[in-house]
Amino acid sequence: MGLVERTEAIETLDGLLAASVAGKGRVAVVTGPVATGRTELLNTFADRVVDLNGLAITATGSRSEQDLPLGVMSQLLLDAPLVDEERRRAMNLLYEGAQTLTHGDGGTHRLDPQIVHSLCTVLLELSRRYPLVVVVDDLDRADHASLVCLSYLARRVRFASMLALFSHSGHRRSGTPVLDVDGLARPPHGAHIVLATLSAEGVREMAAEALDEDDATRLAPRWHQISGGNPLLVGGLVEDHRQALADGVAPGGEPVPGGQYAEAVVSCLRRTEERMQRVAQALAILPDAASLDKLTGLEPAQVAQAVRALTAAGLLHRGDYRHPVAREAVLAQLDDGERVALHRRAAEIAYHEGAVSQVVAEHLLRAGQADDPWVVPVLEDAARQALRAGRVDAAVDYLRLAWQTCADDRHRAKIMTTMMRAGWRINPSMSTGYLPELTAAMQNGFLRSGDALVLTKALLWNGQFADARSVFEQLNASADEHDQETLTELAIARPLLRSTYPSFFPMLRPQAPLAPTPIPTVSAGHRLEAASALATVLTRGPSEPLAAGVERILHNSRLDEMSLDTVESALFALTYSGHADRAVPWCDTFVEEAGARQAPSRLARLAAIRAEISLRLGELPAAVRHARLALESMPPSSWGVAVGGPLAALITAATAMGDYDLVREQLDQPVAEEMFQTRYGMHYLHARGRYSLAIGQLPFALRDFEQCGELAARWKLDVPGLIPWRTDAAEALLRMGRPGPARKLVDEQLARCGKDAPRVHGMAMRLLAATSELRHRPMFLRQAVDLQTAGGDEYELARALADLTEAYHVLGESRRAGMIARRARALADKAQAQPLLKMLTRGGNWDESESVAQPLNAAGGAAMLSDAEHRVAALAAEGYTNREISMKLYITISTVEQHLTRTYRKLNVTRRTDLPANLNLDFSVAG
Known part of the structure; x- marks a missing residue:
């Protein structure tokens, strides 16, 4: 790309060349940040000298040749058109000078001044035959002997037809002698040309040489921000853009730096001094200029100078990289050992300077190892902070490193427990990898009792009931040694087990009635209150004060706690107590929050609750949608025994909608036998029975409903709000031609329904009508309709209306039947309950002539x-x-x-x- 914004520099050099041709020698020095075009300017000007019938001889300083005596001078003399005698003399002088420097007496290694004079005389004599331009690029990288010679030459060009043109970065390394050339390059006998990075307009002009004018204009402002106007970096951005176009990607307004930009960044740094590279690498590790001297081992002044130089070059802005790709490119150049060492040192610096734990933990994580005693507490604190912020993956990574670092077995077990609880937010199946070691820690006495309860929960979720019993037995054996935290967790565990894993409830020793456990935190209090509310609903039935208390808990709950127990228990308590409608806004809020926090496990569990809520409101499509979300957010293999929850909701809703293919697909999913020892198993049995009833497999349906009843009785969870197994069993018996046993179950169900269970009461009244004389059916069905209206289950309301329609039709009241059928069809259509809709459409012979028109x-x-x-x-x-x-x-x-x-x-x-x-x-x- 052309010399954009370098016209003034070329004009200055042209003027100096004209003076030199007239016998008034001049000295010019070109400086500027790295990769701003110094070399291109010198090369371009050297070509112009040749075009003007002058002579340009060139040399370039190199870091790899700084120990080669007279290396730059040899480049110049080899490039010069000398006659044979001059060339022999020059080569002999170079050889003699190199020998003197290599084998100098007394170890002084000083170049003989006569050799300096003779070498420069060769060039001065050459300028008598041609207008001569001596061009030395990267003078600051030249060997010391050549620097001495060039300084000598620059002081003698004034009365020769010679222009001495040098370039350097302007940042000399420590220990390099100050040269005279900068002082000689002053007007009127010389010039100091400083190349700056490009302006935004310069970036646009440079881009326009390779791209469409519109693209250049659109992209130039952002490219200028990313590159700082460094021509090399701009070139990389242009090439990345061209490659994106070639790949068929049409970048929008925001440029995407890629490999070419990254390579340009690396190329820039390779052209700098070692100390600048060290500072650049340190900034990629620790973007805190105040600590760079400690990380690099350089003096603060040296660090400050390097930061200024990197900023001037367009790599940095306000002490940090202008783009993350630049940082990553610098880090990629470090080998593993260097990167680990820098991160470990950065972690130590950040810790001792009081940085927040997550900053320290990130460095420790990237180092991958740490041995200092302060490391584990810092990592644990960083994990707690990350969990509060919803950064679960990061928290698990911090905890894993803490666990690997910790040498204390008890503390390791505690860390692993925390790690398991954190990973549970992402996927409960992550816990399976921790279970064997935690179980062993429990057996060896390394696991605290509170953490043992966490282990128990994971074992129960994964269906490892034998191991869970073993843990319970050890908990009971050490009951006298429980600390306050353990007593609190045990108090919360009792109602949770009572509600979800009732077969394990007897394994927890009951609390002494005169010594209630004090709850140390508000969060723990909410967990206990919510769990107790759920247990109360499932064992004694609902009440309005209890529902109000649950809503108060939900109002004060957030998903930033380590456990979802509080929210889950409270939502289920509302749902099972007949207040599914009141649970909707709370559940939707928490589902949205779980999605925003990217917590798939929590999203899945909340979606499963939402599916159950929708099912109890008769919103069948919504129930299917939420159940699918639950099973997609977390695969069935990760659900453990709790998979019965979302599966049951999906099967029940799909059965009512007539989507039997979907039902069969779900029933084909393997489930653990242990699931049937949980509340989830009861839901699954009930759902499977509803499907069998729908397809006419009545004995199988009755078997599942009766098994539900046996479990409910055994576990003392036989309340209407959980599973109305009696009404479904009665319906199966009626269709099997056994009205007597059916009527008995209906009467039992009615006896258990109070004013707080209108939904199940309505179901029972519908079945009571089916077991009663025809003339009494409308009265019972009217009550069923009223109860379902109050209960809010639109699907069950449609079923009651459908039966009422049929009853009026059989009694010969076709007009009434037609009116009610309209509403039943509207509800069935809304619920997409195709079997019910088909029955209402084709099964009734009532006269609709008067009711269809509207x-x-x-x-x-x-x-x-x-x-x-x-x-x-x-x-x-x-x-x-x-x-x-x-x-x-x-x-x-x-x-x-x-x-x-x-x-x-x-x-x-x-x-x-x-x-x-x-x-x-x-x-x-x-x-």
Whole structure:
């Protein structure tokens, strides 16, 4: 690429050359940051001298030849067009001078001044025949003897037809003698030309030589920021852009530095002195200029000079690399040993200077090893901070290094436990790798009791029940030695086991009733309260104060705790207590937070809860969607025995939707036998039974429902809010032609349902109607509809309405049947419950001629109704008579008629069969 923004420098050199041709010798020095075009300027000017019939002889200083005596002078004399006699004399002088320096007497190794004079005389005599330009690039890298000769020559060019043109970086290494050339290159007898990095316009001009003008204009500002205007770095960016275009990638407005830019960075550093390279490497490790002297071993002044030089070269900005690719390129040039040593030293410096633990830990991690006693506590603290910030992968890495470094067996076991808990956020299957060692640590007495409970949870999750029993036995054996933390964890473990792993609940010794365990932290208190609420709901049933307390816990909970137990227990407590609708906003908030924190394990577990919530609200597509998310965020193999939760929700919802292929796909998933010793196993059995019932395999369905009942009774978890196994078993028995046993189960279920279980109560009333005389069925089904409306399960509401439709049809009340069928179909369609929808469409022979037609504006006009009109219209749309409506709403029949008259007028309808079927979906009917 051309000499962009170097016109003034060329013009200055042209003027000096003209003076030299006139016999007025001149000295010029070109300086500037590394890779800013000094060499290209000198080479270009040397070519111009030849074009003007002058003579240019050139040489270049090199770090590898700095110990070669008279190396630069030999380059110049070999490049000069000397006659044979002159060349022999010059070579003899070079040989004699080199011998003197190599084998000097007394170890002084000084060059004979006569040799200096004679060598320079050769060049001075040459200038009498030609206008001569002596060009030496990288003068600061020339050998000492050549520097002495060139300094001598520069003092004698004034009255010769010679221009002495030198370049150097402007940053001499320590110990190099100060040369006279800088002092001689002053006006009027010389010039000091300083090359700066390019301006933004210069970058654009340089890019325009190789790219489309529009691309150059668009990219130049950002390229200038990344390169600092260094021409070599700009060239790398241009080449990366061209390569991206060649690869079919069309970069947008943000340039993407790649391999060519990285190579340009490395090339820049290779041209600098060793101390600048050391500082550059140290900055790539520890971007803290205040500590670079300690990391490099250089004097602070030397470090400051190197930072200024690297900044001037466009590599740094405000003490740091302008782009991460530059940093990575510098690090890539370090061998493994150098990188480890620098990171270890940086960790020590950061620690002793009070840096935050995560900064120290990152250096320790990159070093990969550490032996100092302060290392383990720092890594543990960094892990805690990372977990609070949601950086779980980093926390696990810190803990793994701490575990590898720690020499104390008890402390190692504690670290591994923390590591397992942290990894649980990403994938519970990560814990399987820790279980054998933690189990061994437990057996050897190295695991604290509190950590032993963490181990137990992991063993239970992974279905390793035999090992879990062994841990429980050891916990009981050391009960008198438990510390406060262990007592707290045991207090929390009791209700959790009671709710999820009930077969292990008896293995925990009960607390003394007169000595309750004090809870040391608010977080632990919330965990205990939430776990206890869940256990209470599943053993005694729900209550409004309990639900309010659970919502208070959720309001004060965050996902930055080490355990999801609090949120999970609270959400399940709300869901099982019949308040699934109240659990929705909380669960959605936590699902969103888990996604934002990139915690797949937590996202999966929360999505499984959300699927269960959707299922209990009759939102079948949502249940399938959330269950799929749970199983995709965390594969079934990582779910352990808890896989029964999302699988059950998916199977139940897909069965109701008629997607039997999806159900069979899930039932083909292998599950551990140990799952059936957990609450998740009960859900799975119930879901499998619902599928068997749907496809007509009634004995298999009844077997699964009865097994649910046996487990519920054995574990004392037989509450309506958990699994309504009696209603499903009754339905199976009815379809098997056994109404007597079916009626008995229905009566038992009704006896267990209180006012806090309207959903299950409604299911039982629907089955009660099926076991009752035909003339009583509408009454029971009306109650079932009211209960499901209050319970909020739209799918079960659709089922109750479908049965009510059939009952009215059989009783010959076709008009009522038609009205109710409309609403049942609307609900079934919303839930995508295809089997129910098909039954409603083809199974009824009721007269729909009066109920199908509906004015287009009727549904929209519902918003114009008053609350009282809305309540009356909603009940009328469900098929209630005026007398039934008056009794239900405690108003007179005349008032009902007046409300209906006004409703017909507002909705532009003429009869009750034209009322919108979704009125009750938009408004909660009292009573």
